Amino acid sequence: xxxxxxxxxxxxxxxxxxxxxxxxxxxxxxxxxxxxxxxxxxxxxxxxxxxxxxxxxxxxxxxxxxxxxxxxxxxxxxxxxxxxxxxxxxxxxxxxxxxxxxxxxxxxxxxxxxxxxxxxxxxxxxxxxxxxxxxxxxxxxxxxxxxxxxxxxxxxxxxxxxxxxxxxxxxxxxxxxxxxxxxxxxxxxxxxxxxxxxxxxxxxxxxxxxxxxxxxxxxxxxxxxxxxxxxxxxxxxxxxxxxxxxxxxxxxxxxxxx
Numbered sequence: 001x002x003x004x005x006x007x008x009x010x011x012x013x014x015x016x017x018x019x020x021x022x023x024x025x026x027x028x029x030x031x032x033x034x035x036x037x038x039x040x041x042x043x044x045x046x047x048x049x050x051x052x053x054x055x056x057x058x059x060x061x062x063x064x065x066x067x068x069x070x071x072x073x074x075x076x077x078x079x080x081x082x083x084x085x086x087x088x089x090x091x092x093x094x095x096x097x098x099x100x101x102x103x104x105x106x107x108x109x110x111x112x113x114x115x116x117x118x119x120x121x122x123x124x125x126x127x128x129x130x131x132x133x134x135x136x137x138x139x140x141x142x143x144x145x146x147x148x149x150x151x152x153x154x155x156x157x158x159x160x161x162x163x164x165x166x167x168x169x170x171x172x173x174x175x176x177x178x179x180x181x182x183x184x185x186x187x188x189x190x191x192x193x194x195x196x197x198x199x200x201x202x203x204x205x206x207x208x209x210x211x212x213x214x215x216x217x218x219x220x221x222x223x224x225x226x227x228x229x230x231x232x233x234x235x236x237x238x239x240x241x242x243x244x245x246x247x248x249x250x251x252x253x254x255x256x257x258x
Contacts, residue, residue, distance in 0.1 A: 005067045005077060006066050007068070008068050013078075013115055014070070015070065015072055015074075017039070018108055018111065025038050025040055025041070026041060026042065029056060029116075030057045031056065031058060032056065034119065034121060035118065035119070036118045037117045037118070038116055039113050039114070039115050040053040040113065041111075041113045041114075043112070048152055050112060053116055056103075058085060058101075058103070058122070058125045060083040060084065060085060061085075063083060063084045065079060065080070066079070066080045066081075068080045074109075076109035077109055078108055080104065080105065081105045081107075082102065082103075082104055083102060083103040083104070084099055084102060085101040085102065085103075085120075085124050085125045087101075087126050088126045089126075100120045100124045101119070101125055103117065104116070105117075209231070212233060216235075221235045221236070221237060223236065
């Protein structure tokens with residue numbers, strides 16, 4: 001059985017719409033209103049940014065992905081995606097989805113462009129905080145998804161200083177608070193988590209013994225690890241050991257002088 005290919009109307013998607021310069025944007029549009037449409041594009045060689053249109057300030061559930069036939073003589077085939085808005089939580093904490101506010105995207109068959117439509121009442125979309133926040137003040141802040149390219153940039157800086165990376169990223173973002181919401185790291189913790197996730201991906205295993213070896217390699221506290229016959233791990237702090245040795249030396253001198 002072959003893949004079903006949709007045939008959208010010319011008024012919905014066409015080469016003319018993709019070529020309309022008035023619709024172009026290299027940045028994701030933040031919280032667009034009902035009836036809004038635009039063409040998100042990225043330059044060749046910047047494929048890490050091709051999913052940034054997802055960070056529009058709303059919360060979505062992808063409802064389906066289909067192939068579509070571009071109207072016109074070219075008979076080229078692109079990808080259409082349909083999204084339902086997340087309007088809140090049920091009593092068990094599960095997301096509630098709604099068709100009252102939707103997002104529809106058309107990936108151009110060959111060009112680095114995505115046509116995006118917003119339909120319905122944008123007020124339906126929930127303004128919930130991030131699911132794992134614990135601080136009371138953070139629970140009052142609506143969750144805004146971060147651009148995928150920014151998350152990848154954090155992961156690529158794995159091994160650097162999280163505080164310096166956070167400050168540098170923050171300084172490079174436009175001062176427009178609406179743009180900052182999606183294009184700026186949420187906080188230092190987000191940078192730390194992204195870098196930690198990158199480290200986890202590079203590890204061959206999450207075994208506890210392996211973690212001890214990594215800690216021994218990264219620092220200077222663990223000095224000896226013996227795994228056979230019994231597990232023995234010996235470690236000490238260099239500064240404390242130096243103080244302790246100096247005290248032993250003083251004690252030995254005092255004993256000899258008795």
